[in-house]
Amino acid sequence: MKDVVTIKEIARQLNVSPSTVSRALQNHPRISSHTREAVHALANQLKYLPSTTARNLQRGRTGVIGMVLPEIRENFFSEVINGVEELAFEHQVTVALYQSHDRFDREKQILTVLASNRVDGVLLSVAKETQQIHHIQELLDRQIPLVLFDRIPPHIAAHQVECNMEKGAYEATKWLARRGHRRIALLNGPHALIASEERYRGYITALVEEGLPVENALIKRSDLTTQETALKMNQLLSSATRPDAVLTFNDYVALDAMQVCRSYGLVVNQDISFVSFANLPLNMYLEHPPLASVEQHPYQIGFMAAEILLNVINGVIAPTDLQKVILEPELIVRQQDAIS
Structure with a gap:
């Protein structure tokens, strides 16, 4: 492997000090134009590349930010990554x-590793197990x-x-209620996630406004696994007050729940309708996707989270000036159900 060309090597060949080479590469006015031209010419000839690591160390940084999320395979988080990388690439981070x-244990270990490696900052979306x-x-x-x-x-x-x-x-539940659904179930996520409680509050508010009863038997929580979702959907379908529609935590939960419905001989979105969150692109290829899905704007979430982090790192935002950005959701309607 060819040796990496350094500032010291350029300085040795030109018989000047490394500090002179460094300043010349930065076009410092104290360095004569003749020396600057000579340094740049030799640097190009030797294919010199400046060391980002060295530059960051001079500024007391690593040039690295850590990003911790539950699962890359989930389309939502893949889109968040796209938003983060777009801005990080622009800033050479x-x-x-x-x-x-x-x-939880893995998340805890990762944060310890990131801290010990002195990353410049961290973006974090917590695990469903995280309660502490x-x-x-x-x-x-x-x-x-x-x-x-x-x-x-x-x-x-x-x-x-x-x-x-x-x-x-709230909007998803209202949409179902206004299409004639009267027994709308909620297949929610774990208690530990704020997002689960937010879904619950919106669902309850919409039911009350539409004059629909709030039935505990129609509210289930899943740990978001296929097995747990199937168990809770079975409970809903076995209930004396079987739902005619279900609002699910996300599209993945909806798809797992739909499989259970089919095993009962039910026609999805005719016998029982589904609305969910995430608006997965794969739904466009399904014969019976959820009737509607709440778009959460993952790309924008990633971009804005990275923007805040880089602004804090660069001193644009004070550490104590806490930023809280809440994006507005959009209910994407794909098709009307049989009740409409």
Whole structure:
């Protein structure tokens, strides 16, 4: 492997000091035009590339931000990554990407690794198992800039970017009610996620406004796995007050729940209708996707979270000037159901 060309090598060949070469490469006015031209010419000839690592170390930085999320395979988080990388690339910042796989212990270990490697900042969407926040608070106590996005734990003072899930659930439930559905179930996520509670509040508010009863038997929580979703959907279908529509935590939960309905011989979106969150692109290829889905704008969430983090790192935003961005959801209607 060819040796990396350094400033010292350029200085040696031109018989000048390394500091002179460094200043010449930055076009410092104290360096004569003759020397600057000679340095740039030799640097181009030797294919010299400036060391980003060295430059960052001079500024007391690593040039790396950590990003921790539950699962890359989920389209929502893939889109968030696209938003983060767009801005990070523009600012020549490296993104160290980690998956918690929705495990608290893994998330805790990742944050420890990122802190020990002195990353410039962290973007975090918590695992569904996360119910304690001491490991997150430790990051803040070390004065490492942190922005929480999408899955945000309660009772923590940090920058946040999310979509208004309460409004999304409210609009989705109202949409179903106005199409004649009277027994609307909620197949929600874990208690530990603020987003689950936001969905619950929006759902309840809409039922009350539409004069529909709030029935505990129609409200189920899933840990978002296929197995747990199937169990809870079976419970809904076995209930004396079987629902005629279901609002689900996201499209993945909806698709798992639909499979259960088919095993009962039910025709999806005729015998029982579905509305969900996430607006997955794959739905356009399905014969019977959810009737509607709440668009959460993941790309914008990622871009804005990265923007806040970089502004904190660069001193544009003071660490104590906490930013909370809440994007407006959009109910994307794909088709009308048989009740309409």
